[in-house]
Structures are given as structure tokens and as C-alpha cells.
Amino acid sequence: MVESRAFSAPGKALLVGGYLVLDPKYKSYVVALSARMHGVVSKHESEDNHTRVTVTSSQFNNDSWSYIVEENNAFFPNSVDGKRNPFIEMAIFNVFTYFKPDLSNKLDIQIEIFSDSGYHSQAGSVLKRNSFKEFSYHSHSITEVPKTGLGSSAGLATVVTAALVSVFNPNLDVNRDQDLTLIHNLAQVAHCQAQGKVGSGFDVAAATFGSIMYQRFDPRLITDLPEHSAGQIYGQQLRSLVNQVDWKVTIERVRLPDQLRLVMGDVNSGSETTKLVAKVISWYNANLPRSLDVYEELNCLNEEFIKTLGVLNSLAAKDPNRYAQMMEALNGGGYKRIMAFSELAKLRNCINCIRENFRLITKESGADIEPSVQTELLDACMWLDGVLTAVLPGAGGYDAISLITTKDADIRSQTEGNSAFDAVTWLDLSQADIGLVEENPIHYQDLK
Ligand SMILES: Nc1ncnc2c1ncn2[C@@H]1O[C@H](COP(=O)(O)OP(=O)(O)OP(=O)(O)O)[C@@H](O)[C@H]1O
Ligand SMILES: C[C@@](O)(CCOP(=O)(O)O)CC(=O)O
Incomplete structure (x- = not known):
């Protein structure tokens, strides 16, 4: 039997601190939402001579992105059919580079993404459900469906990062702060690189830790990383940034007052x-x-x-x-x-x-x-x-x-x-203070 694991991360609303939060000296207040992004991951033996990561988002006109990842290409994901998603690509690149896995036994990693209805306008969508979950299915690709601004890309970067980390570290436990910090740091790097290095990272921090008072890290921590093509040097600096450097970020869990x-x-x-x-x-x-x-x-x-x-x-x-x-x-x-x-x-x-x-x-x-x-x-x-x-x-x-x-x-x-x-x-959603959680992969099967 193929073993699967599933993770989900919340959307966000930045109630105060917009724009100022781009500067590490200013505080912001972020509420995590009940609308969540989900990723179900499974690992198989590859049937050809390549390690592959395929991410599918069947809710969006069966979108899918498939990459070949090889050590001799510095783990840079190479799209199989030219179809690209920068958030997925940067998550793959950074997690593989961080773990530097031995790929002599080729892997076929599959990640299915599901996003709750709140992230996108629902016009023309059809609901599919089982007794645990329900998701909206659209007839258009992800880039053509209007978004509501709840941080879908941060949720995506966070769950894809968590899913891949679980492949290389089967002991991953998202209830442990140390493991959450690893996912947070890797997802911040991936999201920042995919987004063109403009965001403060509050959305990735909320996707990982839930409702928070957030003060950002110095953006140079990420922008000073070498070019991706730098191979081993990039890997060394990424590991040092993720494991050793003090990010001087403030992430304090908060919740809206009672009632x-x-x-x-x-x-x-x-x-x-x-x-x-x-x-x-x-x-x-x-x-x-x-x-x-x-x-x-x-x-x-x-x-x-x-x-x-x-x-x-x-x-x-x-x-x-x-x-x-x-x-x-x-x-x-x-x-x-x-x-x-x-x-x-x-x-x-x-x-x-x-x-x-x-x-x-x-x-x-x-x-x-x-x-x-x-x-x-x-x-x-x-x-x-x-x-x-x-x-x-x-x-x-x-x-x-x-x-x-x-x-x-x-x-x-x-x-x-x-x-x-x-x-x-x-929107049919509310605040829900919890960040990244592990879900039961069975809850995503047989949606009708
Ligand atoms: N369910 C999904 N499946 C695959 N990719 C997704 C999914 N949801 C979002 N994405 C990716 O995230 C991109 C949208 O990210 P963007 O940062 O523009 O919006 P957002 O994060 O939802 O909103 P905001 O930045 O305003 O909070 C999409 O173009 C796609 O690449
Ligand atoms: C303007 C800014 O401070 C907030 C952007 O918030 P949102 O993605 O529009 O919810 C930018 C950022 O902090 O990443």
C-alpha cells in the first residue's frame, strides 16, 4: 500500500499593519482563517530513470505541473511539458536543495492540492464532497479564476513545503515548534523567490503558525542568498540560513477577543x-x-x-x-x-x-x-x-x-x-487561529 500524508494551512487577513509591515521595525496583526489550503502527498518508486514531482490541482480544470528533479541540475525543477507554477517550483527547489537527498533510487512524488472555497470567487463552480470535506470545482485554470486575496500562494508554498519535507523526514511532526520553524523558513524562502521578493512574509507566517502578531525578518536574509545556479554554495547558505541564522522575526500567537x-x-x-x-x-x-x-x-x-x-x-x-x-x-x-x-x-x-x-x-x-x-x-x-x-x-x-x-x-x-x-x-468563513496541521489523507478520497 502506498503511504500518504496530508497537511493543511490557513488563509489570512492582515487587520492592521499593511505596508508598514514591510519594514522590520513595525508590528502587524494577522488573523488566520477557517479557509485552508490542503496538500496530500504520496511517494512511489519511479517507473523510469527520473525523479519526478507532480502537483495536481484538479479543482481548477485539472491543472497539473510536473517536474523532473536531478542532482546534476542542482535540483532545479525542470518542467516536463513547459507548464510552470513559480510557487511550486521554488518549494521543490528549496526543499530538495536543503535535504540534498540521494536520488540513486528514483522517486515519483505526487502532491494533490485542494483549496477551500473562500480563496476564490465561486461563480460557475460546482461543489464536490465526501463526509469529511467539500471543495469547489471550476471549469477554468487557477490563473483564470478571480481570487479573494486570502493568501492562496502562501498557503500553497507552505503545504507543498510541508509535504516535501515529510518525504525526506518521515519523522516530521508539525506539533513540534522546531519542525514548524523549518517549514516556515523554507516556505518563506520559496514564496519570496516565487513572488519576486516583494512581500513581508506575514502570509506565510500565518499559514504556518496561525493568528499572530508579526514583525518581519530583514529581507536581505533571503535576497542575499546566492543565485540558484550557484549549486553547492546556494545549498550551504540555505542550510545555514534555515538552521543557524537568527531571523529576528517576531511571531506571537494571538486570538481575537472572546465573542x-x-x-x-x-x-x-x-x-x-x-x-x-x-x-x-x-x-x-x-x-x-x-x-x-x-x-x-x-x-x-x-x-x-x-x-x-x-x-x-x-x-x-x-x-x-x-x-x-x-x-x-x-x-x-x-x-x-x-x-x-x-x-x-x-x-x-x-x-x-x-x-x-x-x-x-x-x-x-x-x-x-x-x-x-x-x-x-x-x-x-x-x-x-x-x-x-x-x-x-x-x-x-x-x-x-x-x-x-x-x-x-x-x-x-x-x-x-x-x-x-x-x-x-x-464569505462562508471565520477566524480559526490554528496554523499548519496534519490531516488524514483518507478525508480527501472519493469526492463526488
Ligand atoms: N489551489 C491552487 N492550486 C495551484 N496553485 C495555486 C492554487 N491557489 C493559488 N495558487 C497559485 O498562487 C497564485 C496566486 O497567488 P497570489 O499571490 O497572486 O494570490 P493570493 O496569495 O491568493 O492573494 P494575496 O497575495 O492578495 O493574498 C496562482 O496564480 C497560482 O500560481
Ligand atoms: C502591502 C502588504 O503589507 C500587505 C499585503 O496584504 P495582502 O496580500 O493584500 O493581504 C505587503 C506585505 O506585507 O507583503
Whole structure:
């Protein structure tokens, strides 16, 4: 019998810290989501004289990417049919290079990818399920299906990395921090190289560790690695970076306060983060020192927001009566009653001021971080019963919006038939703080 293993990793919403988190000195707050990316891996003896890795994503018009990997080609994956996926390629390259496996017995490694519905707009998809899981099947390839911005590429890089690590280290245990750190470091390198070295890595960190307060590592750790073609030298430096170097990254596990939850709404559009980042960086550089003042102010607001969530968290445990009154106020108590609670007022004021600063950057940089249609939508959300805050997560723009609401808030029924919310599809997902987990491979069989 062929032995399989399966892993899954969550999507993310960066609630505060967008853009600033690209600089290691600023903190961000990332919520991991119930929408997850899954990878099921099996290892066979190769039937020809090659080691092969084939990754299939049958949900997307039977997409598949097949690579031959050889030591004498410095483990650089060579596409069998010219079809390429940079995230998969860089995960294969870095895991093989790290383990430097003896490939005299040729392997045939197969990885099946499954992604939960929240990652992509669902128009025209068909559900297939078994008694454990259900997934949406699309008639188009992965690059043609609109995404919601939950970090599918980070999830993919993380599960493919975990799957391959499990092939070369059968004792892999994702409940051990040391093993998680190995996967995190390798997946960061792979994702960063595949993405063109622009991201802060918060998405890979959340895919691995779950909901976190995140401060990034120095980007030079990865950009200073030698060219891939450097072969052995690349391998030595990669192993040293992954095993020995202190990344000086802050990853502290967090959770939203009790009785609060995250609601995400897809606006069916999507934004290109790399283009937004390029515009913001050029605005920042052209407007120093004023732009630094804007960032410093944003940072104070972000820190205040993160701190106040912590205060709410302890209040829920220490003073449950007052906490219950706060939840009641949010559930339709009206503006005055909500703002009478200093912690709630603080959280709302922080978000209002953060949004104001991003509208200023939007105007001055030309990057659509909070375009006016989204301003109207977020403002409309703030009037709904049960809503504490409404933000554009991450890079902003036209990716899904994020609300923090009470657990009793019924956003769907309050917005149904209201033209202010015509553009929004509420996603069927919530926060789920856990990062990478091992799954049962049987749960992915016989989907109908
Ligand atoms: N289920 C999947 N199967 C195979 N490849 C996938 C899958 N999901 C995502 N990908 C890869 O990730 C790419 C999308 O990554 P991209 O970084 O643009 O979006 P994202 O990570 O979902 O969103 P964001 O960066 O806004 O959080 C796809 O083009 C594809 O290469
Ligand atoms: C703009 C940025 O800070 C956040 C991007 O977030 P998202 O991928 O749009 O959710 C970039 C990054 O941190 O990688």
C-alpha cells in the first residue's frame, strides 16, 4: 500500500499593519482563517530513470505541473511539458536543495492540492464532497479564476513545503515548534523567490503558525542568498540560513477577543498587491520626512489597536459582566452606548484614524488603497448592528473586506436587499487561529 500524508494551512487577513509591515521595525496583526489550503502527498518508486514531482490541482480544470528533479541540475525543477507554477517550483527547489537527498533510487512524488472555497470567487463552480470535506470545482485554470486575496500562494508554498519535507523526514511532526520553524523558513524562502521578493512574509507566517502578531525578518536574509545556479554554495547558505541564522522575526500567537469574530466580504474584483506596494514606496521616498511622520502615526494607531484587543481579551476573563454589556451595546445599543465603553471607542477611533491616513496616502500616491467606493462600503458596514470595526485588510484596494463583529451579529440578513451592499458576497468563513496541521489523507478520497 502506498503511504500518504496530508497537511493543511490557513488563509489570512492582515487587520492592521499593511505596508508598514514591510519594514522590520513595525508590528502587524494577522488573523488566520477557517479557509485552508490542503496538500496530500504520496511517494512511489519511479517507473523510469527520473525523479519526478507532480502537483495536481484538479479543482481548477485539472491543472497539473510536473517536474523532473536531478542532482546534476542542482535540483532545479525542470518542467516536463513547459507548464510552470513559480510557487511550486521554488518549494521543490528549496526543499530538495536543503535535504540534498540521494536520488540513486528514483522517486515519483505526487502532491494533490485542494483549496477551500473562500480563496476564490465561486461563480460557475460546482461543489464536490465526501463526509469529511467539500471543495469547489471550476471549469477554468487557477490563473483564470478571480481570487479573494486570502493568501492562496502562501498557503500553497507552505503545504507543498510541508509535504516535501515529510518525504525526506518521515519523522516530521508539525506539533513540534522546531519542525514548524523549518517549514516556515523554507516556505518563506520559496514564496519570496516565487513572488519576486516583494512581500513581508506575514502570509506565510500565518499559514504556518496561525493568528499572530508579526514583525518581519530583514529581507536581505533571503535576497542575499546566492543565485540558484550557484549549486553547492546556494545549498550551504540555505542550510545555514534555515538552521543557524537568527531571523529576528517576531511571531506571537494571538486570538481575537472572546465573542468577537471576523466576517469577510468579497467584492468580486481583487487587487494587485505588487503594483500598490510599488506606488506606495515611491510616494514614501518622494515625500520624506513627512511620509515618515505618516508612518509613525499609523504605527502608534496600529500598536494602540493591538494593545486594546489584548485588553479586551483579558477583560472577557476578568470582568465578564462588563464584557457582556459591551457586547450588548455593540448588538444594537446605538452609537452613544458603544462609545461609552472606552475600549470600544479606542478601537473604533484607531481604525478611523488608520483609514484616514490611508485615504491620504491613496490620494497622494495614486495607489487605490482605500478607493471611494470602498470608503462608502466600510462606512455603511459601521452602521450595522454588531459591527465593531470595518477595514480593508492587507494592501487594501478591491480584495475582500474584513469586519470584526459580535458572534450574534447577523450581517447577511441585515444587508440583504440593501443596495449599498450589492457588490458584496459575504464569505462562508471565520477566524480559526490554528496554523499548519496534519490531516488524514483518507478525508480527501472519493469526492463526488
Ligand atoms: N489551489 C491552487 N492550486 C495551484 N496553485 C495555486 C492554487 N491557489 C493559488 N495558487 C497559485 O498562487 C497564485 C496566486 O497567488 P497570489 O499571490 O497572486 O494570490 P493570493 O496569495 O491568493 O492573494 P494575496 O497575495 O492578495 O493574498 C496562482 O496564480 C497560482 O500560481
Ligand atoms: C502591502 C502588504 O503589507 C500587505 C499585503 O496584504 P495582502 O496580500 O493584500 O493581504 C505587503 C506585505 O506585507 O507583503
